[in-house]
Amino acid sequence: MTKKAVLSYLEPLESRTRGAAVLDALADMIERAGLEIGDRLPPEVSLAEQLGVGRSTIREALNRWEGLGLIRRRRGDGTYLSARVQATKGPVSTMLRLEGEALLRLIEVRRALEGAVVRLAAERATTRQKAEIAQLCDTLIAEVDAGHSWRKADAAFHGAIYEAAGNPLFGQLLHNLDQAFERSQESPFGRDEFGLRSFPLHRRLCDEIVANNPDGAFQAIHVILDSVEAEVRQIIAEGLR
Numbered sequence: 001m002t003k004k005a006v007l008s009y010l011e012p013l014e015s016r017t018r019g020a021a022v023l024d025a026l027a028d029m030i031e032r033a034g035l036e037i038g039d040r041l042p043p044e045v046s047l048a049e050q051l052g053v054g055r056s057t058i059r060e061a062l063n064r065w066e067g068l069g070l071i072r073r074r075r076g077d078g079t080y081l082s083a084r085v086q087a088t089k090g091p092v093s094t095m096l097r098l099e100g101e102a103l104l105r106l107i108e109v110r111r112a113l114e115g116a117v118v119r120l121a122a123e124r125a126t127t128r129q130k131a132e133i134a135q136l137c138d139t140l141i142a143e144v145d146a147g148h149s150w151r152k153a154d155a156a157f158h159g160a161i162y163e164a165a166g167n168p169l170f171g172q173l174l175h176n177l178d179q180a181f182e183r184s185q186e187s188p189f190g191r192d193e194f195g196l197r198s199f200p201l202h203r204r205l206c207d208e209i210v211a212n213n214p215d216g217a218f219q220a221i222h223v224i225l226d227s228v229e230a231e232v233r234q235i236i237a238e239g240l241r
Contacts (some may be wrong), residue, residue, distance in 0.1 A: 017233065027085050065098075070083045107225055118221045121162075121165045160205055
């Protein structure tokens with residue numbers, strides 16, 4: 001399909017809207033034009049002209065999609081679809097669903113990496129490291145129970161597990177994965193309330209590592225990720241904001 005034909009599926013926005021309206025319009029264009037994974041999107045300048053918005057608005061929207069793994073950019077060549085993009089018809093916003101689906105893909109990767117990490121941690125953790133993991137787990141659960149922001153305590157707990165695994169690349173990879181995931185400011189996936197139900201399950205993970213039980217630690221991390229995945233799917237289904 002020609003660039004002009006693809007652009008015909010875009011209509012100028014009524015106002016110079018940033019954010020959701022632009023993303024919804026682009027998703028609708030992709031769906032109506034029948035673009036598939038590997039297909040190239042029209043240039044940013046053409047998208048901006050067709051929608052009647054600034055090029056920086058289009059670039060910001062595509063940056064968010066790139067952070068979700070929906071597109072990839074090739075320097076000097078263009079922007080290509082790297083995941084399925086479909087407009088949402090109904091109460092769930094397109095961006096909410098796309099963020100949720102991207103998070104589910106991220107969880108798939110985390111299963112593979114973190115499963116290996118906790119096995120190694122359970123096998124290799126020293127007495128000092130096991131004591132530190134247990135202490136940091138206590139701190140994390142206390143912070144959650146008190147209703148405080150848990151992100152710093154969670155990072156410290158998991159960081160201690162990565163250290164105990166004896167391979168710093170695991171921690172770097174998992175940190176980069178999380179940092180790459182682009183959440184909108186209004187996203188329910190970025191709120192402190194998201195993932196709360198998984199924190200009591202961290203106690204089992206801690207106990208299995210301290211007990212030097214690789215199989216138990218492996219099962220525990222998957223139970224945690226099962227909980228997070230179920231919450232993501234629930235948010236998508238209910239259209240929560």
